[in-house]
Amino acid sequence: MMPDIKRVSISYFLDRTKPVIYLVATYGTDYYCVQHSGREHFKLLTPAHYYHPGVTTLPDKKKQPGEDISCTSAEKALNILLAFTPFNAEMGTTELSLKLGLHKSTTSRLIKLLVATHFLQQNPLTKKYMLGSSAVKIGSATTKSLDSKLLAVAQPCLTELSRQLGESVALEMLAGTKVVLALHVEGPSHIRFNFQQGEQVPINVAAGAKVILSHSDPTLLELCLEQEFERFNENTIVSKDEYRKLLQKIKQTGIAYDHGERYHDTHAMATPILGLGGAPKAAVVIAGPAFRLTDQFLQAAVAPLKATAEKISSQLFF
Structure with a gap:
């Protein structure tokens, strides 16, 4: 008599030569390969010790070129989702099959499941x-947790950088298609730059916004560029084409500047905090009066600025 199967894995395949479906099931801590001949009739074929527990297909299943049959359907589905990171670029079935080394029919079947559960959308x-709405919900929950952790990790690092350089420092973060000032530490001098925490900063002048967008996905960049560029003075960049060219240069150096582009008497410099895959999470910014933040000062501040960003990144992602 077939033991009561407490749980059946989601992995299965149809033997097209016979009207049966094979599954891998568990009974207690034991694995069994079973044959499903009808809606309620199961037949025990062999105990799992003949197979590796991770194998969810029968040994006579033909292995497709480049396909790892020891990988479960759940793992394959997760790998499909991960293939869209970090920028969620659109991909078709064939492209995903080639990228992951899966048979096209396997990829197509899993995509249908992921679309049905809203983890993918077409x-x-x-x-x-x-990626679909279900993936977005998970990402949103993760982002909220990450944002809280980012602020907690960044606070002491910014405090130390401010003490080291003697100037005000801040953390700017991407929020949708906007960039906001999430955290700041005021410098010790009486004459200093005062950040407004929670302020949405203009992306065409703010050093943090520039360095974040220079490392962002092109699609996201274009969405951000749909907003109007306000002119604050003669130093302000208002041309979108000029701004795009500037971002290309910033990406090469990893440093962005604001040389009086919003306030004549203020200079600022920023570098990105990068996550896994190189996606920008935030930017560390130093700002102060132009008479103190000279070219010589800014050049000397590049190393500690980048070191602070790398320290925050390492504590968050590695």
Whole structure:
């Protein structure tokens, strides 16, 4: 008599030569390979000790070129989702199959499952796929946790940088298509730059916004560039083409500046805090009066500024 199966894994495959479906099931701590001949009739084929517990297909299943049959369907589905990170670029079934080394039919079956559960969605125009609302919900929950941790990790690092340089420092973060000032530490001098915590900063002048967007996905950048560029003075960049060219240079150096582009008497410099895959999470910014933040001062401040960003990144992601 077949033991009561407490749990059946989601991995299965249809033997197209016979009207049966094979599954891997568990009974207690034991694994069994079972044959499903009908809706309620199961037949025990072999105990799991003949197979590796991670194998969810029968040994006579033909292995497709480049496909690892020891990888469970759950792992394959998760790998499909991970293939869209970090920028969620659209991909089709064939592209995903080649990227992950999966058979196209396997990829297609898993995509249908992921679409049905809203982890993927299909672009009706291109017929390609991208992460869906369920993935966004998980990402949003993770981001909230990460943002809280980022602020907690960054606070002592910014305090130390401010003490070391004697100037005000801040943390700017991307929020949707906007950049906001999330955290700041005021410098010790009587004449100093006062950040407004929670302020949405203009992306065409703020050093932190520039360095974040220079490392961002091109699609996100274009969405951010839909907002109007306000002119604050003659130093302000208002041309989108000029701004794009500037971002290309910033990406190469990892440093962005604000040389009096919003306030004539203020200079600022920023470097990004990068996550896994090189996606920007925030920027460390130093700002102060132009008569103190000279070219010589800024050049000397590059090393400690980058070291602070790397320290924050290492504590968050590695």
